[in-house]
Amino acid sequence: MIRTLLVGGAGRMGQALGEGLSALSSVDVVGLVDPHEPARLFSAPHFRSLEDVSVAVDxxxxxxxxxxxxxSADWCASHGAGLVVGTTGLSDEQRSRLERAGESVGVILAANFSLGAVLSERFAAMAAPFFDRVEIVELHHDGKVDAPSGTSLVTARAIREARERAGRVTAPEPTERFTLESARGADAGGGVRIHSVRLPGLVAHQEILFGGPGEGLTIRHDSFDRQSFVQGVALALAHVNDQPGFFSGIDHLIG
Structure with missing residues (x-):
């Protein structure tokens, strides 16, 4: 079993992961780290900081x-533990800290651990060379602090790169006059625009809309519950200690 420490264990995502991972035979949740008291401990001890951790961690x-x-990156590097990160909105400096930790331990950073979301990104890259225009609408709960989502940025990059490999020319922006600034969303480059929605009641959702002469293609993924991320996190945990290094995404683990 992989002895796993959950940082942010009192949050909504931490609690969902604690519930899902503790039910797996391959994972042993050995502690939750959070300055706040978690609602559920899943038979594991609670530590208010990484400095307080007193259990063996893989x-x-x-x-x-x-x-x-x-x-967490610094702690893992000094304790020989692999690191799986699902936090988005990292600065370049913060990402560099993770990359440095990857010089001594395995580090996997992914914008989305839902296998369906990863597959939808793959499908979008397949479709990208065949359509003139594409826009992304990402919808999340109102507690998400960054926009656009990391998933939408990763998807936009995959679309741009697929178009470049195919030699696809970016279609010009058709809108010439804007009554409201930014009404057409954010320009992610390569002709891809991203629209962000934040509403209570949502979890994590994304639509990738392709348009061509006389037809359209919509690829949609919905995470209705945070349990949708557990399988991908478990997959990352199974491989994070295979070798040192910094790895972006879990697409390479799906095959």
Missing amino acids: AVVDFSRPDSVVL
């Missing part, structure tokens, strides 16, 4: 905040 899962993630 890997750390961190879905907290960017400033906390870098502390």
Whole structure:
């Protein structure tokens, strides 16, 4: 079993992961790290900081905040534990801290651990060379602090790269006059625009809309519950200690 420490264990995502991972035979949740008291402990001890951790750890899962993630990276590097990160909105400096940790331990950073979301990104890259235009609409709960989502940015990059490999020319922006600034969303480059929605009641959703002469293609993925991320996190945990290095995404683990 992989002895796993959950950083941000009192948060909504941490609690969902605690529930899902503790039910797996391959994972042993050995502790939850959070300055706040978790509602559920899943038979594991609660530590208010990484400095308080007093159990053996094989890997750390961190879905907290960017400033906390870098502390987890340093801790993992000094304790020989792999690190799985689902936090988005990292600065270049914070990402560099994770990359440095990858020089001594395995580090996997992914914008989305839902296998369906990863597959939808793959499908979008397949479709990208065949359509003139594409736009992304990402919808999340109102507690998400960054926009656009990391998943939409990764998807936009995959679309741009697929178009470039195919030699596809970017279609010009058709809108010439804007009554409201930014009404057409954010320009992610390569003709891809991203629209962000934040509403209570949502979890994580994304639509990738392709348009061509006389037809359209919509690829949609919905995470209705945070349990949708457990399988991908478990997959990352199974491989994070295979070798040192910094790895972006879990697409390479799906095959």
